[in-house]
Amino acid sequence: xxxxxxxxxxxxxxxxxxxxxxxxxxxxxxxxxxxxxxxxxxxxxxxxxxxxxxxxxxxxxxxxxxxxxxxxxxxxxxxxxxxxxxxxxxxxxxxxxxxxxxxxxxxxxxxxxxxxxxxxxxxxxxxxxxxxxxxxxxxxxxxxxxxxxxxxxxxxxxxxxxxxxxxxxxxxxxxxxxxxxxxxxxxxxxxxxxxxxxxxxxxxxxxxxxxxxxxxxxxxxxxxxxxxxxxxxxxxxxxxxxxxxxxxxxxxxxxxxx
Ligand code: GLN
Numbered sequence: 259x260x261x262x263x264x265x266x267x268x269x270x271x272x273x274x275x276x277x278x279x280x281x282x283x284x285x286x287x288x289x290x291x292x293x294x295x296x297x298x299x300x301x302x303x304x305x306x307x308x309x310x311x312x313x314x315x316x317x318x319x320x321x322x323x324x325x326x327x328x329x330x331x332x333x334x335x336x337x338x339x340x341x342x343x344x345x346x347x348x349x350x351x352x353x354x355x356x357x358x359x360x361x362x363x364x365x366x367x368x369x370x371x372x373x374x375x376x377x378x379x380x381x382x383x384x385x386x387x388x389x390x391x392x393x394x395x396x397x398x399x400x401x402x403x404x405x406x407x408x409x410x411x412x413x414x415x416x417x418x419x420x421x422x423x424x425x426x427x428x429x430x431x432x433x434x435x436x437x438x439x440x441x442x443x444x445x446x447x448x449x450x451x452x453x454x455x456x457x458x459x460x461x462x463x464x465x466x467x468x469x470x471x472x473x474x475x476x477x478x479x480x481x482x483x484x485x486x487x488x489x490x491x492x493x494x495x496x497x498x499x500x501x502x503x504x505x506x507x508x509x510x511x512x513x514x515x516x
Contacts, residue, residue, distance in 0.1 A: 295333035301358040302338040303431040306456045306513035319357045321509040326496030340430045342408030361475040372478030380474040382451040387464040394469045398424040404444035411448035
């Protein structure tokens, strides 16, 4: 009798384990079994969120996703790319997840599902340090505005181009865009204020922000829409755990001075 009970129990446990295995596989990036590996798209020219230091990826986004992967038991395969290529790569099934200082927008929500917001950001107008003519959008008539492809900054520039009468000049990464304004080839650029504040503080860039912040938005972690509900749940659960444990604040404080 005892033996039977044990056998029944054992087979029940095995069935549950098998079921868990299955559902994990469906949710994941196609790898099998435990410790699923997800392809994570990142924009490594975007400090303090993502950058390379001594050959390692580092920054707020990198630490957050690594910590989430650890508390949710999955592996990460980082795929660095230009920001403008990240959503297309998700759509082409070349990525499972994107964390790239990516702002949550209604337009993007039609293509991707976002995690809970994890950071407040928004756009600032940035000019050369010695520029005293430009303090707001009203001063941009006939000027050149540098933006980065695929970003909310590029979208904002397009949306307001007709009203303010400037030319748009597009770049693939933030450092090239910063360079363009500091060397005088463009008059202004649009960038998320935490990013430009960090760049000005940490490097020799002769740039400054002017005027009011133009927009407010929040960063989210993205997965392809409608196909990754379980992965998104893990990401949100992981994020919440980091907030509860205080690790989220530790990560932010490591990169951003109070
Ligand atoms: N937050 C901006 C966006 O989502 C810029 C992101 C980036 O350049 N990595 O478009």
